[in-house]
Amino acid sequence: MATELDQLSASAIAAGVVAGDFTATEVARASLAAIEARDGEVAAFLQVSPELALAAAKATDDAIAAGEKVGPLAGVPVAFKDNMHLVGTRTTCASRMLADYDSTYTATCVSRLLDAGATPMGKTNMDEFAFGSSTETSHFHRTYNPWDTERVPGGSSGGSAASVAAGEVPVSLGSDTGGSIRQPAALCGVVGMKPTYGAVSRYGVVAFGSSLDQVGPFGRTVGDVALAMNALVAGGRDPRDCTSQDCPVDFLEHLDDPVEGRRVGIIPELMEAKGLTDEVKSAVEGAARTLESQGAELVEVDLPHMGDSIAAYYVIGPCEAFSNLARFDGVRYGYQEPGCATLAEQSSRSRAAGFGPEAKRRQMLGAYLLSSGVYEKYYYRAQQARTLITQDYAAAYERVDVILMPASPRSAFKFGEISDPTEMYLSDMYTISINIAGNGGISVPLGLGADTHLPVSAQLVGPAFKDRSLLTFARALERGTDAGAGMGDGAPVAPDFVGRGGDLA
């Protein structure tokens, strides 16, 4: 009987490759076939890398044939957000600015997955330089939500989320500065984790907000996300990223621990917030009951400064973005406007032509907020607010192990439905405070919403460097949920794409 690649978890693929049930090359070809058959409608990828994929798969097969030990992701097809350097691919950040930029080195997060045996399938679409919540700001094309191709996949890591939801790959990487993993995971009905700041190296990932950015995995099961976390973190602190930290592994070790007697925080105010739809509210309330039924205790907690986080974020994020994107002056790399008489003219015309509207808006806002006389009024005060938000979480974690809340206030919206940039910023109302505090968070699929019949998710958030415990609760929630793949079996591939290409012999 034929096996469909999209019905296998990453761990099952790695186990099958090691056991000789199929080869890494067969898996790579199946993933390429699935991408070929599905990506015309999903458009998750900006670049597919068959040569790299087949070469990596052959290396895995050769190692197994030679009796060598292979890594925990042996033969697992993975996709990378296109802000991550991988030699042999372009790294465009979905921007005209970097449309022809060839990766000059490989990001640590990418090389760690490859060192663990993963097969690189290509680079995925995103909002330009990660500025957005719908992947609509990509310079190149839209990405379509596999659950309803009239709708956005969320963003900014929309391509990475959609590639997993469509069954093109079992695992992908994204980056999350204010929700850019957790929100698209919620809109595409997959698991998406933003680890604690410092857990995963940012070396080789094009910076947006350096005190906020963190890389993390997508998968259709919590177990696959834990498996990818092991590969990302087990190598320890990366000397090439001075903010990277040694932190506890193994992420699989406590995955199935019981949550009985442990405490889950609920913030009543967040469950009544303006903009939260009834179906998401009801699903998250159901998630609370699921954890309670496994013996967890629900505890009401208060985050008094949570409401301050959107304003604080939209000061800190644009200021850091303006600093980071100042490097794109068209000299060493990036779009260069021809025929300019002076360097200043070349820089400002290259930046005007190379950046899209949202990238310009964020940098203009950051430039203003950092200007003399304005800095003290906004930037400094935002950093003070950051202290209060972080202290709120620390106080809450004295009383609870994790906090349960929505990941996104609503299910996927239609293309063009949210056209006002400041309204779009509210898509991240439940996610940005976690980046401000630097803690970990994870989106866990809960199946389809009662009203829109589109994926809805819960978000679990936890204290810094307690990401293993966060995964334990995520797994407990998954264990008590049928998101469409069967009780406890994680999230299904979006129905319209199941089984299209990707036959494994």
Next chain:
Amino acid sequence: MALSQEDVAGIAEYAQIALADDELAEMTTYMNEAVDMLAPILEYDLDGVDPTFHPIGDLSNVMRPDEPTPGLDLDTAFANAGSTRERYFRVPSILGDGGVA
């Protein structure tokens, strides 16, 4: 006080983004909306609160041993540059209004 189109043109010059006239009008609208959205920050009670500039607060001055390590070779470093000459990135005139480079 709302930002004028002239203010926004000044910010664009500082940010080195040559905005077209129609972009400038749109950008002025956006900047004022965004600054309005940030207004609550002016009302927060923050007396005596220390700022947090970084989520790993006690992290400072991370140094590696002062030993040479390999960097990018020249060909790789130049691979994405618009214009190079010998061992240098080539740019138009830095001073003045151009003229003969």
